[in-house]
Amino acid sequence: MNQIHVSAALITRNGRLLVARRAAGSQEGSWELPGGKVEDGESPRDALRREILEELGCKVGAMWLYDTVEYDYPDFHLTMDCFVCSMPPDEEPSRNPAIHSELRWIAREELADIEWLPADLQLAQGLAYYWDEAFSDQLL
Secondary structure, three states: EEEEEEEEEEEEEOEEEEEEOOOOOOOOOOOEEHHHHHEOOOOHHHHHHHHHHHHHOOOOOOOOEEEEEEOOHHHOEEEEEEEOOOOOOOOOOOOOOOOOEEEEEHHHHHHHHOOEEEHHHHHHHHHHHHHHHHOHHHHH
């Protein structure tokens, strides 16, 4: 089975989490955390910084590893390193229409209201419980 390693960003602002809706592919319309594939020789942190700049046109600041999700899709195994990230106040994410059809800032109580990608669903369910701890200002 193919192995895919990705990094994903848990970016919050004003008590809300940034989520992105897939614009194309077999999982078009499903919601995910922004991020992408870790390239050969690249650290998960460096990959996430690169992917956020490519996908959202902005930079992230401090980051810490929140969780690593392992998930078996029918044709590949996914390892997803999920980082809580800060975003400098002068940075504003913008949608790349080739990658995402929509960006949305959601509140904790909205985590269960969107159709997550299967691998992201597990993380979102846990995040609903650990929201305050995950996004404590003291950690960033």
